[in-house]
Amino acid sequence: MKSHAPLITPVLIAGCIIVMMGFAIRASFGVFQIPIAEEFGWMRADFSLAIAIQNLAWGIGQPIFGAIAEKIGDRKAIILGALFYAAGLLLSSGATTPVAHQMYEVLVGFGIAGTGFGVILAVVGRASSDENRSMSLAIATAAGSAGQVFGAPMAEILLGYMTWQMVFVTFAGLILASLMVLPMMRAPVSASKAELEESMGAILTRAFRDPSYTLIFIGFFSCGYQLAFITAHFPAFVAEACATIPVGGMLTNIGISTTSALGAAAISLIGLFNIIGTLLAGWAGKRYSKKYLLAGIYLGRTVIAAWFIMTPMTPATVLIFSALMGSLWLATVPLTSGLVAHLYGLRYMGTLYGIVFFSHQLGSFLGVWLGGRLYDIYGSYTAVWWVGVGVGLFSAIVHLPIREKRIDLVPA
Numbered sequence: 577m578k579s580h581a582p583l584i585t586p587v588l589i590a591g592c593i594i595v596m597m598g599f600a601i602r603a604s605f606g607v608f609q610i611p612i613a614e615e616f617g618w619m620r621a622d623f624s625l626a627i628a629i630q631n632l633a634w635g636i637g638q639p640i641f642g643a644i645a646e647k648i649g650d651r652k653a654i655i656l657g658a659l660f661y662a663a664g665l666l667l668s669s670g671a672t673t674p675v676a677h678q679m680y681e682v683l684v685g686f687g688i689a690g691t692g693f694g695v696i697l698a699v700v701g702r703a704s705s706d707e708n709r710s711m712s713l714a715i716a717t718a719a720g721s722a723g724q725v726f727g728a729p730m731a732e733i734l735l736g737y738m739t740w741q742m743v744f745v746t747f748a749g750l751i752l753a754s755l756m757v758l759p760m761m762r763a764p765v766s767a768s769k770a771e772l773e774e775s776m777g778a779i780l781t782r783a784f785r786d787p788s789y790t791l792i793f794i795g796f797f798s799c800g801y802q803l804a805f806i807t808a809h810f811p812a813f814v815a816e817a818c819a820t821i822p823v824g825g826m827l828t829n830i831g832i833s834t835t836s837a838l839g840a841a842a843i844s845l846i847g848l849f850n851i852i853g854t855l856l857a858g859w860a861g862k863r864y865s866k867k868y869l870l871a872g873i874y875l876g877r878t879v880i881a882a883w884f885i886m887t888p889m890t891p892a893t894v895l896i897f898s899a900l901m902g903s904l905w906l907a908t909v910p911l912t913s914g915l916v917a918h919l920y921g922l923r924y925m926g927t928l929y930g931i932v933f934f935s936h937q938l939g940s941f942l943g944v945w946l947g948g949r950l951y952d953i954y955g956s957y958t959a960v961w962w963v964g965v966g967v968g969l970f971s972a973i974v975h976l977p978i979r980e981k982r983i984d985l986v987p988a
Contacts, residue, residue: 581704581705581707581708582708583708583711583712583715585703585704585712586760586761586762587699587700587703587760587761587762588700588703588704588712588715588716589757589760590757590758590760590761591696591697591699591700591716591719591761592715592716592719592722593719593754593757594654594691594696594754594755594757595691595692595693595696595716595717595719595720595723596719596720596722596723597691597723597750597751597753597754598661598687598688598691598692598720598723598751598754599692599719599720599721599723599724599727600723600724600726600727600730600750601661601665601723601727601747601750601751602688602723602727602807603723603724603727603728603807603843603847604727604728604730604731604747605627605630605807605808606627606728606807606808606809606810606811606812606839606843607728607731607732607735607811607839607840607843608623608731608740608743609623609624609808609809609811609812610812610815610836611735611740612677612740615740616672616673616674618674619948619952620812620948620951620952621945621948621949621951621952622674622677622948623674623677623948624808624809624944624945624947624948624949624951625674625678625944625945625948626674626677626678626680626681627681627804627808627944628804628808628940628941628942628943628944628945628948629678629679629681629682629685629941630681630682630684630685630688631685631800631804631937631940631941631944632685632937632938632940632941633681633682633683633684633685633686633689634685634686634688634689634692634937634940635685635689635800635933635934635935635936635937635938635940635941636685636686636689636934636937637685637686637688637689637690638689638692638693638694638929638930638931638933638934638937639694639927639930639931639933639934640689640930641653641656641657641686641689641690641694641695641926641930642694642695642698642924642925642926642927642928642929642930643926643927643930644656644690645695645698645699645926646698646923646924646926646927650695650698650699650761651758651761653690653695654690654691654695654696654755654758654761655755655758656690657686657687657688657689657690657691657692657695658687658690658691658751658752658754658755659687659752660683660684660686660687660690661683661684661686661687661688661690661691661748661751662687662748662749662751662752663683663687663748664680664681664682664683664684664685664686664687665684665744665745665747665748665751666744666745666748667680667683668680668681668684668744669741669742669744669745669748670741687751689930691751691754692720693716693717693720693909693913693929693933694926694929694930694933695926696716697713697716697717697909697910697913697925697926697929698922698925698926698929699761699926700712700713700716701713701913701917701922701925702922702925707862709914709917710858710859710861710862710910710914711855711858711859711862712858713858713909713910713913713914714854714855714857714858714859714861714910715855715858716910717854717858717906717909717910718850718851718854718855718858718906720906720909721847721848721850721851721854721902721905721906722847722851723847724843724844724846724847724850725844725847725848725851726844726847727843727844727847728811728840728841728843728844729840729841729843729844731743731840732836732837732840734746779920779921779923779924779928780924780927780928780931782920783919783920783928783931786919786979787977787979788919788977788978788979788980789916789919789920789928789932791974791975791977791978792912792915792916792932792975792978793931793932793934793935794935794971794974795870795874795971795974795975796908796912796932796933796935796936796939796971797935797936797938797939797967797971798874798939798964798967798968798970798971799874799908799912799936799939799971800935800936800937800938800939800940800941800943801939801940801942801943801963801964801967802877802881802939802943802964802967802968803905803906803940803943804939804940804941804943804944805943805944805946805947805960805964806843806846806901807843808943808944808947808948809944809947809948809951809957809960810839810842810843811836811839811840811842811843812839813839813957814835814836814838814839814842814889814894815834815835815836815838815839816835817889817956817957818835818838818839818889818890818891818894819888819889819890819891820835821833821834821835821838821891822891825891827891838891838894842894842895842897842898843898845895845898845899845902846898846899846901846902846905847902847905848902849898849899849900849902849903849905850902850903850904850905850906850907852903853902853903853904853905853906853907854905854906854907854909854910856903856907857869857873857907857908857910857911858910861910861911861914865980866911866912866914866915866918866980867915867975867976867978867980868975868976869911870908870911870912870915870975871971871972871973871975871976872972873904873907873908873911874908874968874969874971874972874975875968875969875972876900876904877901877904877968878965878968878969878972880897880900880901880904881901881961881964881965881968882965883897884897884961885958885961885962885965912929912932913925913929915978915980916928916929916932917929918980919980939967943960943964946960946963947960
C-alpha cells in the first residue's frame, strides 16, 4: 500500500504562526492613518509615504533575506527579520516627525521581508511533498490572511485603551514572541541533484533570460498596488466617505456603530474571505493552469474595484466589496510562488520568488504613496482607484503568454 506524506507538518505549523503574527501587525497600519495625522497635524501623504517606504523596503529586502536563508539557514534569516521588525516598531513609537517615521519604516519593511512570504514559503515548499506543495503554500498564505482578520480590529481595540505609541511597543513584543516556534522550522533539502549542482548565478541568469519570468515579474506589480492601497487607505476611506451606519441594525448589534470601526472590520472581513479564497487557489493550482487562474483573479479584482468606485458607498457595499475582494486577495501568492517553483526548482525558490516579489512591492509603494498624494490634491481617492483598475486589467493580460512547461536543469 502506497504511503502518503502528511500535509500538516511542524514546519508548516511554525511557518503559519510566524506569517500570521507578522501580517497581523502589517495589516493594521492603515488604522493609524488618522490618529497619527491628527496628533501631529500632518498631511495624509506624510504617513502614507512612511507605509509606502515600508512596502518598498519589504520588496528590496525579500530577495536579500531569501538569499540569506539559502546561504546561512532559514531560522537565522527569520530571527534577523524579527529583530529588524521589532526595532522598527520601537523606534517608530518615539518618532515625532514624518521623516523619522519614514526612515524607521525601512527597518519594519526589512523585518516583514525576513518573517514573511519569501522566506516562509520557500522553507514550506522544500518541506512539502510534490503532491502537497500547492496546498501547503496555500495554507501558509492563508495564515497571513488569518493575521489580517484580527490585526486591524486588534489595533482598533488597543487604541481604545492606550496610545498608538504603546500599541507599536506591544506589537514589537508580539513579533519577538513568535520566534518561540522556531525550533519546529527544520526543513529537509528536497531539491533534485541537478538543482543542487546548479549555482545561484546560473539559475538567476536562466530565469532572467526567460520571457515567462519577466511576465511573472511584471504581472505581480498590480497585485501589490491594489492590496497595499486598500490595506493602507481603505479604513480611512470608509471612515470618511461611507454613509452613516443605521442605528439598531445588524452592524450596531455586533458593536460596529461608527464608520471608523467599519473600516477596521472591512480589513478583517477581507482577511477572513481570503482564507477561503487562498485555500481554493491552492486546490485549483494543483489541477488547473496557474497562469489562467492568475489571469482570472486579476480580471475579477478589476471588475470588483470598478463596481465599487462607481457605486455610492454604504455599509452594505463596503461589506460586499470586502467579501468579494477578500476571496481574491492573496490567492495570487500560492499560484505565483508555485509557478516559480515549478519552472525553476526549489533550490533557489526564496531568491527567485523574492525578486518577483520586488515587483509586487514596487506596486505597493506606488499604491500607498499615490493614494495619500492624490487624496491631498483632490480630497478623494477616486483617481487612485481607477489607476488600480487599469493596472489590474494589464496584469490579467500579461499572464496569458506565460509558458508553464519547465525547462530541464543543466548542471553548472
